[in-house]
Amino acid sequence: MLKAITYLLVFLLTIVVKGQNSEDLDKLLWKRVQNCYSLFEDENEDGVPDYNEIDDSKNGYLRVWGSYPTCGCECNSIVGAYKNSHGDYMLLQKEEFFCDWNKSISSNKDMDEILPENFDINVFSESKSIENSKYAVFFLDVEIPRIGTDTKFTLKLIPFGILKEEEGSAITKSYSQYNLEKEGQSIAPRLIHEIKSMVTKMTNQKTLSYLLKKEYDSININDKRYIKHKILGGDSSGSFESFDDLTEQLNILKNAYDIYSRLDYMSVLMQWNKGKGRFEIKSMCDKPKNLSFKEFILANEYWTPIC
Numbered sequence: 001m002l003k004a005i006t007y008l009l010v011f012l013l014t015i016v017v018k019g020q021n022s023e024d025l026d027k028l029l030w031k032r033v034q035n036c037y038s039l040f041e042d043e044n045e046d047g048v049p050d051y052n053e054i055d056d057s058k059n060g061y062l063r064v065w066g067s068y069p070t071c072g073c074e075c076n077s078i079v080g081a082y083k084n085s086h087g088d089y090m091l092l093q094k095e096e097f098f099c100d101w102n103k104s105i106s107s108n109k110d111m112d113e114i115l116p117e118n119f120d121i122n123v124f125s126e127s128k129s130i131e132n133s134k135y136a137v138f139f140l141d142v143e144i145p146r147i148g149t150d151t152k153f154t155l156k157l158i159p160f161g162i163l164k165e166e167e168g169s170a171i172t173k174s175y176s177q178y179n180l181e182k183e184g185q186s187i188a189p190r191l192i193h194e195i196k197s198m199v200t201k202m203t204n205q206k207t208l209s210y211l212l213k214k215e216y217d218s219i220n221i222n223d224k225r226y227i228k229h230k231i232l233g234g235d236s237s238g239s240f241e242s243f244d245d246l247t248e249q250l251n252i253l254k255n256a257y258d259i260y261s262r263l264d265y266m267s268v269l270m271q272w273n274k275g276k277g278r279f280e281i282k283s284m285c286d287k288p289k290n291l292s293f294k295e296f297i298l299a300n301e302y303w304t305p306i307c
Contacts, residue, residue: 025057025058025060025081025089026057026058028081028089028091028108029057029060029061029062029079029081029091030057030062032062032077032079032091032093032108033062033063033064033077033079033093035075035077035095036064036065036075036076036077036095036097037049037051037064037077039068039073039075040064040066040068041068041069043069050066051064051065051066052064052065052066053065054146056146060080060081060082060083060089061079061080061081061144061145061146062078062079062080063076063077063078063079064076064077065077070307071099071306071307073097073098073099073306073307074096074097074098074099075095075096075097075098076094076095076096076098077093077094077095077096078093078094078095078144079091079092079093079094079144080092080093080144080145080146080151082149082272082274083274084274084275084277085274085275085277088277089108090107090108090109090114090277091107091108091109092105092106092107092114092142092144092151093105093106093107093144094141094142094144097176098306099306099307100176100177100178101159101162101175101176101177101189101303101306102174102175102176102177103139103141103174103175103176104173104174104175105140105141105142105173105174106173106174109277111173113277113278114277114278114279115278115279116270116278116279116280116281120132120169120170120171121137121138121169121170121171121259121263123268123281124155124263124264124265124266124268124284125262125263125264125265126264127262127264129262130170130259130262130263131259132168132169132170133170133255133256133259134165135163135164135165135166135252136158136164136165136166136169136170136171136172136175137157137158137170137171137255137256137259137260138155138156138157138158138170138171138172139155139156139157139158139171139172139173139174139175140153140154140155140171140172140173141153141154141155141156142154149271149272150269150270150271150272150282151269151270151271151272151279152267152268152269152270152285153267153268153270154266154267154268154286155171155263155266155267157256157260157300157301158172158175159300159301159302159303160192160193160195160253160297160300160301160302160303161189161190161191161192161193161302161303161304162175162176162177162179162189162303163179163187163189163190163252164179164187165179165181165182165187170259177189177303189303190239190249190303191239191303191304191305192239192240192249192302192303193302193303193304194230194231194239194240195231195246195249195250195253195297196297196298196302197230197231198226198227198230198231199294199297199298200298201223201226201230202223202226203220203222203223204219204220204222204223205294206218206220207219207220207223208250208293208294211243211246211247211250212247212250212251212254214243214244214247216243227243227246231246232246253296253297254293256296257291257293257296257297260288260291260296261288261291263288264284264287264288265284265285265286265287265288266285266286266287266288267284267285267286268281268282268283268284268285269281269282269283269284269285270282
């Protein structure tokens, strides 16, 4: 009888502890999404903020998303919990604030401590000889799973016109339309979508090469006239002050293209190691498209002001 009572007490205590852990996890996840959630308002006046959610927080997954005043801006916040062998939770989060062109992945742990050791751009290249650039080229996107812990990380090109200095890495875990330098000064984005227009209007395939080499006198007369009147001045928005200014921006895009062209994979599937409390590479996937520099310029997204 005493033995049965003991088993019952242990069983009840286990239920209580699990309940407390679930409740604590619920609070932890909701606390993480407040930056997005706090923006939602009760626009239809029914006493409840207007937004969308997938609330499986007691099992370690929460997503909130929707629009908010003014201008119908949108945000999206997803957070997932990964337990280590000590019973502690690592929280991995992805946030997007679309009007600010702001994307980030973060954790309650140091990101370098939860990603595989020496995780950098060379993980995505079989040659492992990619040099880093002054500005980050890729954002490390993540698909946080609702079920299981296998997690896919993908390189996504940062929109052209947004510059983010990242020390010793072509990959960043966050960017926005105003990125901060070490000195605390912000790097404002540049409206360079006219480069895309220029490339579609070029009549000579060598024009891009001449611009990159600063061989301006060799540019086809029709292309040169178009650039002078539509890109550098006249009917343009004044984004580029001179041929040299245009060439400088093209070289930033060319550097991004050169790095992109050295990649063998765009994504990595990782498994969670509870004992080590960090991710390990399970497999590589998603080969990059074979693009020319011209196609690369036309394919990517460009920063433009929103609202």
